[in-house]
Amino acid sequence: MIRAMSNNASIPALTADDHLILVDGSTFIFRAYHALPPLTRKPDGLPIGAVSGFCNMLWKLLQEGLTPEKGDEPTHFAVIFDHSSKTFRSDIYPEYKAQRPPPPEDLIPQFGLIREATKAFSVHSVEQEGFEADDLIATYAVQAAKMGARVTIVSGDKDLLQLIGPNVGMIDTMKNKIFGEPEVFEKFGVGPDKVIEVQSLAGDSVDNVPGVPGIGLKTAALLINEYGDLETLLSRAGEIKQNKRRENLIEFAEQARISKQLVTLKQDVPVDVPVTDLSVTDLNGPKAVGFLKAMGLTTLTKRVAETTGAEAANIEADDFQVPGWHIPDHKGRMVEHAAPAAALSADSTAPGAEPLPNGMMVPQTVATARAHAAASAPIDASDYETVTTLEQLKSWIAEAYEVGYVAFDTETTSLDAMQADLVGLSLCSKVGKACYVPLAHVDGEGDLLGGGGLVEGQIPMAEALAALKPMLEDRGVLKIAQNLKYDWLVMTRHGIDISPADDTMLLSYTLDAGKGGNGMDELSERWLGHKPIPFKEICGSGKSMITFDRVPIDKASAYAAEDADVTLRLWQVLKPRLASERMATVYEKLERPMVPVLARMEKRGISVDRQMLSRLSGDFAQGMAGLEDEIYQLAGERFNIGSPKQLGDILFGKMNLPGGKKTKTGAWSTSASVLDDLAVEGHELPSRIVSWRQLSKLKSTYSDALPGRIHPDTKRVHTSYSLAATTTGRLSSSEPNLQNIPVRTEEGRKIRQAFVAATGHKLISADYSQIELRVLAHMADIPQLKKAFEDGLDIHAMTASEMFGVPIEGMDPMIRRQAKAINFGIIYGISAFGLANQLGIGRGEASAYIKTYFERFPGIKDYMEAIKKDVHANGYVSTIFGRKAHYPEVNTKNPNMRAFYERAAINAPIQGSAADILRRAMVRMEDRLDASKLDAQMLLQVHDELIFEVPGSQVDATISLVREVMEKACEPVLQLSVPLQVDARAADNWDEAH
DNA sequence: TCTTGCCCTTA
DNA sequence: GTAAGGGCAAGAT
Incomplete structure (x- = not known):
């Protein structure tokens, strides 16, 4: 054209x-x-x-x-x-x-x-x-x-x-x-x-x-x-x-x-x-005005009219009946018009662009203007200040009151909030204008003997915190942090409960889950086009890393003040999107309130029996030693059993066993499934290896490692939950990960037995039964599934009965096992390849099962197709509570990758809705326990399970309250069309409670 | 000393 | 087939 x-x-x-x-x-x-x-x-x-x-x-x-x-x-x-x-x-x-x-x-x-x-x-x-x-x-x-x-x-x-x-x-x-x-x-x-x-x-x-x-x-x-x-x-x-x-x-x-x-x-x-x-031609005023009027852009219409001398009032709006959009007809009914070829042809060529902060367009709202300012004002340190007197600090606090919000960041001696000592903090209420308040910097030159003394020119910690506390707890000042839970934990140990507060990491997670990381450095580069000073540059890394209190104050100041400045800018870019993208409810109901809940859980920690773990390590070591002798005997040589490379060479090279598979890098695979297959053939060595690996895993990951995680002061183990690590809305747990404590094997459960209640207390474990299948039954609207849950049937047996036409009574356990695998497969976005692997059957047979399943439950097939259509059209899918999971690469031409993203997209609303439900229960739980005068404390979350510690006398009352809160977690905003069922039990240790 | 691949643990 | 974190060996730096 x-x-x-x-x-x-x-x-x-x-x-x-x-x-x-x-x-x-x-x-x-x-x-x-x-x-x-x-x-x-x-x-x-x-x-x-x-x-x-x-x-x-x-x-x-x-x-x-x-x-x-x-x-x-x-x-x-x-x-x-x-x-x-x-x-x-x-x-x-x-x-x-x-x-x-x-x-x-x-x-x-x-x-x-x-x-x-x-x-x-x-x-x-x-x-x-x-x-x-x-x-x-x-x-x-x-x-x-x-x-x-x-x-x-x-x-x-x-x-x-x-x-x-x-x-x-x-x-x-x-x-x-x-x-x-x-x-x-x-x-x-x-x-x-x-x-x-x-x-x-x-x-x-x-x-x-x-x-x-x-x-x-x-x-x-x-x-x-x-x-x-x-x-x-x-x-x-x-x-x-x-x-x-x-x-x-x-x-x-x-x-x-x-x-x-x-x-x-x-x-x-x-x-x-x-x-x-x-060459530029003269602007035809009336023509431009006619178009702008038709678009309803009043501000610009006025401006153009004034400049060109066109009389806006006398110009009729152009008649834009735009095809391809839903336009009401004369009776107000929505009618879909066919899209014009030109409009559609543009779609395949138009580059997909990352959302970027507003630029120099006339701002639609004050908020977008602020976002623009935040993103475009160059970041430089000339307006950063090091606060060394109480008077200075008070003027920064006054500014926070005046503006009504303040970005806030703590600097400490450790990444682990439970071990971190406060070293200083930074504030920023106006973009580009930030300060650092050093509080506990020590002389870095001296080593253990010399130095270590407090550097001069710092406000005494107690005085500074006393001045800050009213502001940090004031309802009228919004505190803004990146990864709020960390700062909340650090400050609560100094008797300060930060409130109210926003978290830029959670804002990003709410808006963009699946599009990339939510860490500050990454967000800063994505939204502000600015790479913050790397932590490594300040503290170094590896063995030579120093703690933040040994960083010279001028260097610390540049780094810390920048963090507060960047945090404020990110908030100004991200917060307005919450309303415009209709994600405010998700953020306010499912994300932000989780911060103090999780922080308290982490702070409480859980008790583990150090002696028991130590004994287990000994037992495991003995078992491994015995197996090692046998393994070396069978292999005819000594080698590193823990090395998949060496093991592969022995099994498939030296011993020339059949059934060797290759990993993606071309090495021999020695995974458990390969070894199991060999064991079934009657080979001794592979089965010994499997046993050795099991013990080795239990020892190194659990019985050896967990005691090192016992906090020196509290004598308990404090995990760290991440609210923003998954695409689906699940939490993750690390350092240590308490969401993968063994349960499947007898030996493994011994680890679980080492998680114990405090004296006079019991542990309660409360878990949702089949929550993901229930969520699926609700979302895909499957009558048979809903009925089965209503009637409290064994869902896998019902599935088998429905698929294979056998009665539920006296069902062959193998049949039920197959149905169970299919049910799981459905939740995971089933493929014939995967199901065949799981059941050890042929691809054709697996395909036939899936076909039968879809025939018996046609709603499931419809649901899956609808999700796929959705994710290809929008790039994201949503849970029942409106959380979004993005899959920006789902339209890739690579068929394997494409199928992978489609399966993930099918799974996300199911896994994510279940995660939302448990989040709702957790957010309510503490208040409900308080209101019932119960002293139970929520300690752990494992995706569909909550662990509480409760005085022995309150076990029964707590169980019934916990069950009620969890089973009614969707209400009142949503009435699930299937009942939720919670199983709960109390015992002295986690294994028996589970 | 740091990164990658493999394997294993959980829901 | 979904979602995670972590330990160890081996290779790159």
């Missing part, structure tokens, strides 16, 4: 006085869509968020160019769009950009509207068959620069940075960031002329450019700086010292050359519209 306003014949070339602005249209649409809150046209809900952002950006650029100063306005201007997915690059490399998800549903109608917008603003828009927008931009930019004109590319796409030069600049309007040669160097470690060399080595996962394995940006820049360019490097690859690197460069040389072709922009596209034709 071309919009040439002028006549070819008499077009003068561009000169040094000209300024050409090239807008990367497709990328802009995606980024505006993600960065801006969803905005819809009043009468019919037509989504126009991206259109609005686009119009505002166009208007600003046309009026001002890049700066408000006169003379910066463009003389030439064009918006460049992608045309179709088929380009010369997909011919070279079919996987190129192949994993891109389709655009969100409410973005699709906006593609067409944005093309309309270019017309309304009398702006040239260019797209050309077979070429990406980037190639057209490259061609125009090079042509204009040759004529001496100034060129500005408006894009956030790093692939365009190779075009930067004396006459060519780039601006990312979404981030308000200008790119010149220094920025390119910062990003790629080389100048613009070498960018493609680096890219062809490092590859790009976003565009599926393969590059060379094991080489990232850093290494690529290093190599290019040494060798000059890709070809020289490849021809001299043999000189590389590092073995792996050399081999990869040689092996993947061709792949690197293909990558180079992919990333090299075509600068000689035979353009249909010559660059000289792109």
Whole structure:
């Protein structure tokens, strides 16, 4: 589509006085869509968020160019769009950009509207068959620069940075960031002329450019700086010292050359519209106003009308009946109109863009303006302050009261909150203005004898905390932390209960679970484009690592104040998204209230019997020694039994046993399933190995390791729960992991017996029975399953009966076992391959079982298909309480990966809804126990189980209350269509209670 | 000394 | 077939 306003014949070339602005249209649409809150046209809900952002950006650029100063306005201007997915690059490399998800549903109608917008603003828009927008931009930019004109590319796409030069600049309007040669160097470690060399080595996962394995940006820049360019490097690859690197460069040389072709922009596209034709034409005021009115963009309508002298009141809104969107007919019924081909064709070409913070568009709300400020104000330390007097501290506290919120971060001596001593803390209420309050820094020079004395110029800890406590506990000041649970635990040990509070890690997790990590450094790079000072740079790592109290105060201050500043900025970027993406309830009901609940559980810890574990270690060692003798005998030599490599060589090399499988790296697999198969064949050695491994695992991971986790003061074991580690909403437990304590085998349960109640107390274990199958029955709406749970039937027996037509009474246990495996398979997103593996049957037989199952329970099949459709369309799936699990790669062309993500997406709502239910129970539990005057304490959570410690006299009352809270956890907002059943028991140790 | 692969523990 | 964390051996640095 071309919009040439002028006549070819008499077009003068561009000169040094000209300024050409090239807008990367497709990328802009995606980024505006993600960065801006969803905005819809009043009468019919037509989504126009991206259109609005686009119009505002166009208007600003046309009026001002890049700066408000006169003379910066463009003389030439064009918006460049992608045309179709088929380009010369997909011919070279079919996987190129192949994993891109389709655009969100409410973005699709906006593609067409944005093309309309270019017309309304009398702006040239260019797209050309077979070429990406980037190639057209490259061609125009090079042509204009040759004529001496100034060129500005408006894009956030790093692939365009190779075009930067004396006459060519780039601006990312979404981030308000200008790119010149220094920025390119910062990003790629080389100048613009070498960018493609680096890219062809490092590859790009976003565009599926393969590059060379094991080489990232850093290494690529290093190599290019040494060798000059890709070809020289490849021809001299043999000189590389590092073995792996050399081999990869040689092996993947061709792949690197293909990558180079992919990333090299075509600068000689035979353009249909010559660059000289792109001159700016006068804005037709009434035309623009008509369009803007139709979109319902009142602010911009007014502004354009004022500037152009158009009389807005007299101009009729354009008549936009946009096909492809639900528009009410004359009776108000929603009617779906077919989407126009143009709108849909855009979908396959439009790059999937990460959501980015709002840029320079007119803000829709104050919140997005704040987000913009947070993301775009450069981070520098000049407004960071080290607080050394109480007066100074009080003025920072006053500012927190005044502003109403404060980012807060503690610095301590340990990553383990239970062992961490407070060293200092940082505050920040205004972006860019942060402070560090050192409290316990010691002289780092001296070792054990000298030094270790408190450094001068620090406020006494007690005085500082006394001054801070009222503010940290004040309802009127919102505290903002990254990983709040940690700071909450540190402060509660100083008698301060932080409240109310937000956690940026949980905000990110709520909004973006599955899209990547939620740690501060990662979030800062993702949202602020800023890499915070690494902890390693301050404290070092490994053996030479020092504790934070030994860091010089000036260094500590720069690091800590930056953390508070970054935390505040992240909060300003993420918090507004909660409302606009309708995730506020999930955050407020399922995430934030978990912080103090888990913190208290961690603080309480659980008692383990050290002697018992020590005895077990001895027993295990003895058992292992006996097995080792037999193993060496059978093998005919001594070797490291713990080495899968050595074991594989013995079994499949030396002894030449059959049935050897290979791992993905080509080594012999010695997994338990392989060894079991060999044992069944009657081979002695494999069965001994399996037994040895079992004991070895129990000893090293549990009986040896757990005593080392007993806290010196509390004498109990304190795990750490992560609220933001899983995609589905489950918790995870680490250091030590108390969610994988053995239970399956007799020997293993002895470990569990070492988890004991305090004197005079009992442990209560309360677990949901079959919660995931119940959730599935509810969500997929399966009558037979619901009925079976209603009637309290054995669900696996019922499944077997339904599938194989056998009566439940007197059922063959093997039949039931198969049905049970199928039920689990369903929850895991079943595949014939997996089921066959699990049951040790053929793939065909497994397929037949699955087919039968789907015939008997057609609702399950429907449910699975619906989920798959959902995840492919949206990139995420949701639990019954609205939690989202994202699968950004689900549209990959790789069939295995695709199937994997589909299974994960099928499982996520089931596993995640169950996790939500237990979270709801946990959030309520403490208040309910208090209200009933019960002293029971919640100690552990293991996905569908809660462990309590309770005085012996209150066991019965506690069990019935716990059961009630857990069984009614969905209420009142949701009435599950199946009953939840909780089994609970009390005993002196965890094994017997379970 | 740090990272990766393998194997094993749980729900 | 889903979701996690951790110990050890071996290889890369």
